[in-house]
Amino acid sequence: MNANTTIEPNFSVNMSQQTVLTIYAHADDEVLPAAGTLRLMSEAGWKIHCLILTDGNLSRSSIKNIRHLEAEAAGKLIGATYEFHALEEGNFSTQAVIKVTEEAIKTWQPDLIITHAPQPEKYGHRDHEVCAIAVSNVATRKNISLWYSAPPVFLRGFEPNFFVDISSVIEEKIAAIGCYESEESKTFMQLDAILVLSRFWARELGQKDGYFEAFEISRQCVNANFFVALASSRNKVLN
């Protein structure tokens, strides 16, 4: 894995009032890999909007409303608003995701999009793969910063190059995941699995303590002011 890392991001520096749009296939896909980071961003004044492509139509028929309520409860904890679409689980097309993504970009004008990692080596989750490919297509075409979040279980093909220290909000992350009570039988939703993965990323960074979330930055635009500030601080040192 790549060694370039940022372990203590300060999302508030010159970056207030940014908008993040997350696009995931299913409700709960957003909290597992990114709830801590999203919470830190919202604390720093960022606007967070979570788009979910499906509404649980493969699950029991009663699940749809439950899933919406669970997502909204999680949204309160991470400071996010939600939007559900009703694409057919296991069967939606790349084109359908492209359309939904383009509409959401028009509405939200995001500075950053976060989605599933495409994982060319595949780990068998068709919906995640289709979502990742379609969203990457649009973000690239529209020149919007794009991060991939860590997959829930098999990490094959995921190459993180950005790590966020979420130790200060680990309780909020656990609580946000806990909002999805209808999903709690999934093994990767269980507390020990969440903590183990957060600790795994810490070890990956050589950190003895703390909890982290990992991302792969696919596209990133950095405001030129950053470089100006960097150059003037260097000049001060030289003078």
Ligand SMILES: [Zn+2]
């Ligand atoms: Zn999913």
